[in-house]
Amino acid sequence: MEEKGFEPRIVAFLCNWCTYAAADAAGISRMEQPLNVDVIRVMCSGRVDPSFVLKAFLEGADGVIVSGCHPPGDCHYGEGNYKTFRRMPLLERLLQQYGIEEERFRWGWISAAEAPKWAQLTRKMTERIRELGPLDWRGRLEQMEIEGV
């Protein structure tokens, strides 16, 4: 599937209070980051409905990141990130059953003070997905319609 000149598109759902602040700090500090990550700021990683992740993959994401505040204690709302760690392991397995490679979905915690961790995650993930090639889910569905199978 690897195509020449393929640039991965990664959608990142980041919590306003921790990881978004980290991503912001990484930018301000001029850390090296790939241009492949589209950040969607949400108020809490616990706000990320699994259907957001599925929709992102359907609409062309080659990878998805969900990241929030470290549990326990860092969450601005107390236990919002508990919802994340109860939900995401199931979503992770679901995506694998859909045939989506493990490395295309990353979830976890990056605090506002961990800008280098954010920058490194975006670099590594982009590199890995470049190797995996495009996911192109909608294209696959459309191809299926064309071939009538």
Add this chain to the structure above:
Amino acid sequence: MAGKPKVAFYWAASCGGCDIAVLEIREKLLDLAQAVDIVFWPVAMDIKYGDVEAMEDASIDACFFNGAIRNEENEHLARLLRAKSKTLVAYGSCAYVGSIPGLGNLSDRQEIFETVYNESPSTANPQRLLPETSYELAEGETELPAFFNTVKTLAQTVPVDYFVPGCPPQAHQTWAVLEAFLRGELPSPGSVIGAGEKTVCDECERVKEDKKVGQFHRVHEIIPDEKKCLLEQGIVCAGPATRSGCGALCPTANLPCRGCYGPPPGVVDQGAKLLSAVASVVDADTEEEAARIVSQIADPIGTFYRFGLASSLLRRRKLH
């Protein structure tokens, strides 16, 4: 309309249960037979596809189409009946959301053929013969419809006017739909009819208290308490992510809701919604504990999308 309205029933990739569900209206079947002309119903009448092809376009007033689109024949009949019918109703969950046949979207044609014709323990096929779409015999060429890699819903194949959920639709709902049709009182096209506007939980009379689950069970592993919410007892119940309309039939029989009425209004992806609902009851305050508890759910995709895979956002497992 001049004369009695013309009605058709058809089965595509289905188990036959939806045709039985029509019979479940019992003596009202006589009222139906008086009120309409049934012009096509393969399970009950001997009428050939050619007879349907000979009908004028839009000459059938309402066609109740059950079953998913699994092969070329299903697709052909979907297109044909769409052209011949003024109103096309996706009747039952296979036509509506893909249902159990839709779980075939976790495999592809080759894998399914391999399992069915070679690997299944009850099969003896030493020559490893697989179905062909055409075959030359002394008497001439025989044909079989091509089997698709992917199961589709009726609405993914042709435009559909109404959707009646259920595996199968409940008899009182079927009758309500037929009555509304006969009285010309069907709502605006595109609607889900013969069902409620809430969730199965709203109809379920079980006592709901504190949802904190430390251990999930499969249905054969425990005999649940008959009064308490099944999800609270650690049984994955699709009630929170399933449209009402059945009267919480399965929970009443001490079985978890399996999700056959499809997603409730406003929900795009039934499996994602059920995943969230199930995760929300997990009683874990650490990542490790949460991971341990949810790992007890054996087959997330097959459980959360038992009926909704073909109509889910991603629709199928990735094809290679």
